[in-house]
Amino acid sequence: MDFTELYKQSLNLCHFSPNGLYLATAVQHRLVIRDAESLQILHLFACTDNIQHVSWSPDSELVLCASFKLGILQVWSIKDEEWTAKIEEGVSGLVDVKWAPDARHLLSFSDFQLRITVWSLTSKEAYYIQYPKYSDKGYCFRQDGRYFALAERKDCKDYLSIYDCEDWTLLKRFALDTNDLEDIAWSPDGRFIAAWETMLDYKIHIYYPDGRLIKSYSAYDTGLGIKTVRWSPSSQFLAIGSFDQKVRLLNYYTWQPLIDFSHPRELVPHDITVFKETDPENENTMTGIANWSQAAHPKIRYQVLCPPITIPQSRPDPDKPNPRMGVGICEFSCDGRLIVTRNDNMPTCLWIWDLVELRQVALIQQTNPVKMVRWNPVIPDRLAFCCGNGVIYMWQGGEVNGCESVEVPAVNFQVLSFEWNPDGKSMSLLDKDKFCLAFPIEE
Numbered sequence: 001m002d003f004t005e006l007y008k009q010s011l012n013l014c015h016f017s018p019n020g021l022y023l024a025t026a027v028q029h030r031l032v033i034r035d036a037e038s039l040q041i042l043h044l045f046a047c048t049d050n051i052q053h054v055s056w057s058p059d060s061e062l063v064l065c066a067s068f069k070l071g072i073l074q075v076w077s078i079k080d081e082e083w084t085a086k087i088e089e090g091v092s093g094l095v096d097v098k099w100a101p102d103a104r105h106l107l108s109f110s111d112f113q114l115r116i117t118v119w120s121l122t123s124k125e126a127y128y129i130q131y132p133k134y135s136d137k138g139y140c141f142r143q144d145g146r147y148f149a150l151a152e153r154k155d156c157k158d159y160l161s162i163y164d165c166e167d168w169t170l171l172k173r174f175a176l177d178t179n180d181l182e183d184i185a186w187s188p189d190g191r192f193i194a195a196w197e198t199m200l201d202y203k204i205h206i207y208y209p210d211g212r213l214i215k216s217y218s219a220y221d222t223g224l225g226i227k228t229v230r231w232s233p234s235s236q237f238l239a240i241g242s243f244d245q246k247v248r249l250l251n252y253y254t255w256q257p258l259i260d261f262s263h264p265r266e267l268v269p270h271d272i273t274v275f276k277e278t279d280p281e282n283e284n285t286m287t288g289i290a291n292w293s294q295a296a297h298p299k300i301r302y303q304v305l306c307p308p309i310t311i312p313q314s315r316p317d318p319d320k321p322n323p324r325m326g327v328g329i330c331e332f333s334c335d336g337r338l339i340v341t342r343n344d345n346m347p348t349c350l351w352i353w354d355l356v357e358l359r360q361v362a363l364i365q366q367t368n369p370v371k372m373v374r375w376n377p378v379i380p381d382r383l384a385f386c387c388g389n390g391v392i393y394m395w396q397g398g399e400v401n402g403c404e405s406v407e408v409p410a411v412n413f414q415v416l417s418f419e420w421n422p423d424g425k426s427m428s429l430l431d432k433d434k435f436c437l438a439f440p441i442e443e
Contacts, residue, residue, distance in 0.1 A: 003408060010050070024063050028051070106119045140193075183229070194207075204216070230332060249261070272361065314346070347369035
């Protein structure tokens with residue numbers, strides 16, 4: 001793996017453009033636009049105050065900066081440096097901002113869930129949507145960008161409203177069969193909308209966008225319920241990770257579980273490959289080395305084990321809210337064949353499942369808790385993850401089926417988060433105030 005030099009960044013604001021050509025980074029009040037391959041500076045914009053949010057327009061032509069403290073939005077053009085836009089929210093405040101799919105409208109969320117303001121960058125008009133239930137969740141766009149779904153709370157009841165993204169008129173509003181809605185998710189094919197309860201009640205509802213209820217599903221009635229929900233890229237499966245340490249895969253024909261993926265402490269099946277991170281000082285005790293263990297930086301290697309094995313487990317504190325237990329990570333690969341999960345009371349382990357064979361194919365056991373997991377957006381069976389140390393980790397499926405650990409060649413650089421380039425050829429690795437790019441070398 002090749003690495004670039006280190007560069008400054010603030011608040012982990014370092015994002016690739018959707019077309020993969022540019023990289024936007026914030027350095028205090030300055031916005032730096034770089035070439036995504038060479039990191040040459042293409043544009044340098046000065047904002048009114050320290051930048052707290054950066055996001056690209058879906059067409060990669062505009063980039064947005066926000067200062068939530070001052071309630072100011074600023075938009076810059078990549079193609080026309082003379083063009084800029086500035087929006088001041090004023091007394092209503094600003095807590096979040098999102099691009100509309102047409103890349104010419106912005107949605108700003110005010111304090112206390114009072115309203116959403118839709119700003120047009122072409123006509124300079126503003127549209128107002130009153131009383132969203134949340135400002136950081138509870139809304140989604142259909143993948144084709146034509147419609148916007150929003151959860152609202154009125155008279156102690158949850159509603160779902162569907163808006164036309166062309167003129168922002170309300171098309172449909174219907175009551176939800178929820179006691180306290182947690183979030184919603186539109187299926188990638190646009191046919192269904194999933195709405196589920198908070199963790200206090202295991203219940204998820206599937207609706208048509210016109211308000212017809214298709215199915216309500218509940219796995220159990222007692223204990224904490226749903227923690228994560230993900231649609232597969234094909235919309236044929238809905239994965240539900242819950243506090244009982246299971247992932248249930250609902251199929252779109254019956255909306256019943258096709259299979260349950262559990263995370264037992266004792267792993268028994270012999271057809272699962274286990275990659276265990278080891279200390280090379282104890283290398284003489286290793287029985288095998290994973291295919292991708294690297295000779296240039298031999299500080300971290302993997303031991304290949306065969307079940308049965310016992311997985312280390314942490315005990316959640318019952319006196320603290322949001323206990324660290326249950327399935328907190330559940331992500332599909334880009335082709336939908338593989339899914340990776342992390343059970344939060346086994347934070348050092350990643351479980352990889354094959355949805356064609358409906359079985360677990362690998363377990364990755366780390367020394368430190370896994371912080372972030374991301375599938376390559378182009379190569380279906382390539383997974384990257386980090387553990388908050390100076391290493392970026394990769395797992396490759398298929399015939400390779402191996403783990404690789406690559407140490408970042410920089411002093412005191414800890415990989416706290418990372419992001420794949422949409423072209424799948426590189427990734428940005430972020431420390432507290434620095435970043436670099438990493439380029440996986442193809443065999």
